[in-house]
Amino acid sequence: MSERTLQMKQPVLIMGGSGQAGSDTAAVLREWYPDLPLAIAGRNLDRARKVADELGNATAVTLDLQRPDLGLPAEEDFSAVVAAVRDSRLYGLGYAQERGLPYLSISSGLVGIAPEVVAGAQRASAVPVLLASHYLAxxxxxxxxxxxxxxxxxxxxxxxxxxxxxxxxxxxxxxxxxxxxxxxxxxxxxxxxxxxxxxxxxxxxxxxxxxxxxxxxxxxxxxxxxxxxxxxxxxxxxxxxxxxxxxxxxxxxxxxxxxxxxxxxxxxxxxxxxxxxxxxxxxxQRPLTALGIALGVERLLGLRGEPAGPGLHTPEALLDPALTVERMTAIxxxxxxx
CATH class of the missing domain: 3.30.360.10 (Dihydrodipicolinate Reductase; domain 2)
Known part of the structure; x- marks a missing residue:
């Protein structure tokens, strides 16, 4: 089984997946990759289920950002972790690093990014970390x-x-x-x-x-x-x-x-x-922010091009500007x- 096929069988965990940025990103990924499973993680399980049911090929899970394991079952396997909500304790990043999963975040901002940079740098060989707290991701x-x-x-x-x-x-x-x-x-x-x-x-x-x-x-x-x-x-x-x-x-x-x-x-x-x-x-801004996140997920997983290597990344280091403009024009x- 190829790495790409395996990744398409394991769900992308979207933290905050029932919120605006998370649910919009999930919708973009579903449009591009109908067979890519998604895990919609939110504090309100009913809201997460509603989003998952509308998407299809998606599950809903309860998210607890105050627990290092995020409150998720130990047997769950994912292909990537997307923090579409602020990961203030960096438990989402730690969860991804422990399991060797690519990680993307959008809400640290320049003035709050230092802990995330340090956490990523301390284990730079573990996983690719895409820091996308830029405008429109x-x-x-x-x-x-x-x-x-x-x-x-x-x-x-x-x-x-x-x-x-x-x-x-x-x-x-x-x-x-x-x-x-x-x-x-x-x-x-x-x-x-x-x-x-x-x-x-x-x-x-x-x-x-x-x-x-x-x-x-x-x-x-x-x-x-x-x-x-x-x-x-x-x-x-x-x-x-x-x-x-x-x-x-x-x-x-x-x-x-x-x-x-x-x-x-x-x-x-x-x-x-x-x-x-x-x-x-x-x-x-909603469709554009979701597009930016989805492009990052696509690149991290190697669904287009090679998977991103371990270390800290920014959008311009991974994504093709011409393709990005093409995708933006299309929406x-x-x-x-x-």
Whole structure:
């Protein structure tokens, strides 16, 4: 039996699988891989069963994040562990490491990632660990890297994202936003090649929406900044973020999500080059976040390409930018030139 066949027989454990991010990810994986079994793990077993029954080829299990064994039966076998909910005790990561399973997380954030990095580094040879606490689980980074291929040298990357306040996610996602906001109001930027923190008035910015409205926002600390800076060598990188009414909602439509990606540098011939794209999805952040997670699971398991090797990984280290843009376009994302 091939490794891929074996992986398709063992369920992917989705912690928080009955929440928005988890259930949406499960739906994407089910669409791509009808034969891939899924284990929907949640604190409320009835909610988990409802999600599992709707998916088919899925089971529901009770999740206890205060126990190192997650409250799961000892005889259960899985192919990967996805933390679609905050794993504050890192029991999910420990569970994966003990059993040799790939692990993906999305909610640590830049300011809370140190314990996860240390835990992963201490057992770097055990399992692949995908740190995907980026915006939209890494999709913005990958779109920017796809655009960056037009450049000979990239000097500056400026990201500006609008999250509709009616599209911030479920209770767990709202808790994450509140927790990260409480930890720091400073933003991490790369300026003249150096990583530095900005705060106060320097961190207050206007974030342009796709319809021209400018929302008050903040320059934030997010993993997209070091990911983009180190992947491209750009000396100036920042990520601006606003929460408020999106362009879609101002038109009387559902909440949308939108991200301005602004790249500046030189082309292959050395001439000045600037590219600006507005990423837009009419259904908000949920389908894109789920897509980002599903792409990570697919790569970790080797369902497309080779399985990821042991160690710490970020989305841009594992995923193909061109394929990512193709998948985003297929689910209704548009990229408008500004």
């Amino acid at each position: 890494g999709l913005v980074v990958l779109v920017a890297l796809d655009l960056a291929r037009e450049f000979g040298r990239l000097d500056a990357i400026r990201i500006a994202a609008v999250l509709d306040d009616q599209d911030a996610g479920g209770p767990a996602a709202l808790d994450d936003l509140e927790r990260l906001a409480a930890v720091t109001s400073a933003g991490l930027v790369r300026r003249d090649g150096a990583f530095t923190w900005v705060s106060g008035a320097e961190a207050e910015v206007g974030v342009p929406s796709i319809d021209g409205v400018v929302l008050p926002g903040q320059r934030i600390a997010i993993l997209d900044v070091p990911s983009l800076a180190l992947a491209t060598g750009a000396g100036d990188v920042h990520f601006d973020f606003a929460v408020g009414a999106s362009a879609g909602r101002r038109r009387g439509e559902p909440a949308s999500t939108e991200v301005l990606i602004d790249l500046e540098g030189t082309g292959p011939s050395g001439d000045p080059l600037r590219t600006r794209r507005h990423l837009f999805h009419p259904a908000g 209704g994302t548009t990229f408008a030139t500004v």
